[in-house]
Amino acid sequence: MNSIRYKLSGVTCSVLQAANFRPAYIQCRLYSGPTSFPDFFKNPIFRKEEQAKLIEINELSKLAISPVKPPGVSETSSVYYDPLVNKLINHVMKMGKKQLARELVEKAFENVKRIQIERYHLASSAEAKAKIILNPKDILHQAIENCRPLLQLLPIKRGGIVYQVPAPITEKRSLFLAIKWLLDATNDKERTIHFPQQFAWELLDAANNTGKVVKRKQDLHRQCEANRAYAHYRWQ
Amino acid sequence: MLSRNIRLLSRRYSQAVTFRTTESSPYLADGEKGAGKSLTLAHLLHFAHEDGFLIVHIPWVSDWLRRLPRDKEMSNSQSREGFVDIPLDAAAWLLHFKMQNQVLLKTGDLKTSKEYVWSKRESTPAGAPLAELVEHGIARVKYACDVIDVLLKEIKLLSNAKKCKTFVAIDGFNSFFYPLTRLSTPTKKKVAPEEVSLTAPFMEITKNDWTNGAIVVTTDQLAVPEDRQENYLPKYLLYQKGFEHLDPFVPMEIGRYTEREFLSCASYYRDRLWLRGPPELESELKLASACNPYNFMELCAPL
Numbered sequence: 001m002n003s004i005r006y007k008l009s010g011v012t013c014s015v016l017q018a019a020n021f022r023p024a025y026i027q028c029r030l031y032s033g034p035t036s037f038p039d040f041f042k043n044p045i046f047r048k049e050e051q052a053k054l055i056e057i058n059e060l061s062k063l064a065i066s067p068v069k070p071p072g073v074s075e076t077s078s079v080y081y082d083p084l085v086n087k088l089i090n091h092v093m094k095m096g097k098k099q100l101a102r103e104l105v106e107k108a109f110e111n112v113k114r115i116q117i118e119r120y121h122l123a124s125s126a127e128a129k130a131k132i133i134l135n136p137k138d139i140l141h142q143a144i145e146n147c148r149p150l151l152q153l154l155p156i157k158r159g160g161i162v163y164q165v166p167a168p169i170t171e172k173r174s175l176f177l178a179i180k181w182l183l184d185a186t187n188d189k190e191r192t193i194h195f196p197q198q199f200a201w202e203l204l205d206a207a208n209n210t211g212k213v214v215k216r217k218q219d220l221h222r223q224c225e226a227n228r229a230y231a232h233y234r235w236q
Numbered sequence: 237m238l239s240r241n242i243r244l245l246s247r248r249y250s251q252a253v254t255f256r257t258t259e260s261s262p263y264l265a266d267g268e269k270g271a272g273k274s275l276t277l278a279h280l281l282h283f284a285h286e287d288g289f290l291i292v293h294i295p296w297v298s299d300w301l302r303r304l305p306r307d308k309e310m311s312n313s314q315s316r317e318g319f320v321d322i323p324l325d326a327a328a329w330l331l332h333f334k335m336q337n338q339v340l341l342k343t344g345d346l347k348t349s350k351e352y353v354w355s356k357r358e359s360t361p362a363g364a365p366l367a368e369l370v371e372h373g374i375a376r377v378k379y380a381c382d383v384i385d386v387l388l389k390e391i392k393l394l395s396n397a398k399k400c401k402t403f404v405a406i407d408g409f410n411s412f413f414y415p416l417t418r419l420s421t422p423t424k425k426k427v428a429p430e431e432v433s434l435t436a437p438f439m440e441i442t443k444n445d446w447t448n449g450a451i452v453v454t455t456d457q458l459a460v461p462e463d464r465q466e467n468y469l470p471k472y473l474l475y476q477k478g479f480e481h482l483d484p485f486v487p488m489e490i491g492r493y494t495e496r497e498f499l500s501c502a503s504y505y506r507d508r509l510w511l512r513g514p515p516e517l518e519s520e521l522k523l524a525s526a527c528n529p530y531n532f533m534e535l536c537a538p539l
Contacts, residue, residue, distance in 0.1 A: 078520055079520060106538035109537075113510070134512065
């Protein structure tokens with residue numbers, strides 16, 4: 001993965017240029033901070049499909065004899081493993097309360113499922129029924145897809161004035177912004193409505209390309225378009 | 237909603253129906269948390285209703301004895317010294333009884349045997365229909381607990397006289413035997429279940445001394461507070477007193493799902509569009525939930 005780093009008055013941004021780019025959120029770096037394992041320990045391969053790929057190219061035997069870090073608790077080889085859901089649960093978590101975060105997200109998925117099943121049964125024609133997505137994880141993927149910004153605004157100081165300059169955005173950062181905006185919109189809720197209910201509504205709105213979060217993304221894009229003139233401020 | 241093995245239930249129910257030739261022994265459904273005791277009871281109630289039984293059903297005993305004290309309205313009982321009344325719950329139960337037995341109360345030949353005097357101006361004459369008694373209890377909440385007492389005595393007499401067949405279903409029966417309740421007298425003294433006026437009628441009706449009826453009772457760990465929740469077996473949950481009261485009973489152990497039950501439940505979920513995914517998932521869920529129905533339901537919720 002080639003990355004060209006620019007340093008512009010204290011602001012660093014990197015531009016990714018790689019031919020076969022692997023999505024950043026499924027990367028191997030499982031532990032965010034330093035761990036007790038030395039650096040030469042390899043990351044674990046816990047998915048059956050990836051192990052099968054390694055077996056084909058005869059790499060698995062080499063990995064089996066080298067030292068390997070253990071996978072985290074939520075990294076399973078289950079059929080229902082989804083790294084995006086894990087990332088979402090981590091973002092929802094506060095004060096290290098992982099169980100609570102997980103329960104909230106699971107309840108939100110259940111609410112999404114109930115609403116979608118009700119819509120499915122109320123839909124009259126078969127085509128309308130076919131359009132309704134029933135799997136809550138698919139709804140989540142669609143929602144995140146629709147909420148990702150394509151550019152970001154960076155504050156750059158020229159001649160004493162700080163300009164908001166449109167700049168490219170990495171995949172990781174856009175994913176982070178999408179999840180953060182979704183959670184911000186959810187926490188902006190009424191006091192009597194519980195988090196899973198509001199989160200379910202936000203997800204369904206975003207998957208439908210409506211709602212507060214998608215509006216926020218579109219506002220950002222409009223702002224970037226408006227500040228197009230300052231784009232050259234990224235380079236001196 | 238969940239489908240248990242219908243054959244098992246029909247067999248148990250036919251046993252209940254045929255057993256009551258002389259005296260009816262109660263059936264006791266016990267099992268671990270989430271095994272399906274309440275739902276089994278619901279299935280049995282449905283069969284009883286279809287067969288025209290008169291249904292006496294307490295959905296959950298702990299609602300009366302263990303709900304939060306600040307939501308409760310308790311008063312000293314008038315007819316009995318030193319007893320505590322829960323008038324609103326009693327009236328609500330009478331309404332529930334009326335709803336469940338609408339058909340039988342209207343068409344059946346169920347009449348009271350004696351006259352009951354409630355106060356100087358109110359009384360129910362002998363030979364009045366049971367429906368009138370129930371209405372009186374719902375309207376005059378003050379006498380609701382006494383009405384229940386009288387009603388259950390009348391039901392016993394009617395069953396003995398072969399006028400109607402009765403199905404008694406009580407969920408969380410062991411709650412009647414835990415030493416303390418969350419209720420208190422108006423002078424803030426804590427009360428034991430024996431001193432609550434609602435326990436006596438249901439104790440009477442679960443005794444074995446009447447015919448022409450079936451009694452099904454469940455004992456549940458969740459009916460009592462956490463310090464008495466170590467075990468799910470009936471001897472532990474019922475204490476010596478409760479065990480002797482129900483003795484002899486027919487124990488029904490409600491176990492976890494068998495292979496067939498698990499597959500039928502999973503295919504029901506798939507049919508209702510609740511569960512989706514590849515078929516390998518069934519074996520995963522079977523291990524993760526250990527075939528416990530409640531755990532299986534919880535695991536399937538977000539999937």
